[in-house]
Amino acid sequence: MLWAYDYENEGISVSGPTRAYVRGKAIEFHFCPNCGCVSHWRALKADEDGRRRIAVNLRLTEPGPIANVPIDHFDGLDTFDDLPRDGRCVGDYWF
Numbered sequence: 001m002l003w004a005y006d007y008e009n010e011g012i013s014v015s016g017p018t019r020a021y022v023r024g025k026a027i028e029f030h031f032c033p034n035c036g037c038v039s040h041w042r043a044l045k046a047d048e049d050g051r052r053r054i055a056v057n058l059r060l061t062e063p064g065p066i067a068n069v070p071i072d073h074f075d076g077l078d079t080f081d082d083l084p085r086d087g088r089c090v091g092d093y094w095f
Contacts, residue, residue: 001057002059003055003056003058004058004069005074006054007053008052010051012040012055012056014030014040014056017033018032018039019033022044027041028044029041030042037057037060038057039057039060040054040055041055058090067090067091067094069089069090070085070088071088071092071093072085073085073086
């Protein structure tokens with residue numbers, strides 16, 4: 001999957017019916033109740049600033065409108081700090 005990450009109702013908003021699978025105490029994966037595709041995940045709890053992490057599955061879009069969106073890598077294990085860009089865009093990963 002190819003994910004776009006941000007905070008719920010800031011950089012990313014989702015709508016429409018989904019069903020959720022909750023894994024542990026930190027994250028829920030949402031999927032389409034008709035086809036079963038994973039549409040997004042989101043944190044179960046807001047952080048200390050009241051913001052909730054969320055990510056959407058870009059593979060469910062058409063590639064054209066998002067082909068030039070730059071790829072940002074980040075340290076997803078410890079800090080969520082951004083790593084240097086390497087010049088690639090979503091279109092470089094699509095196929």
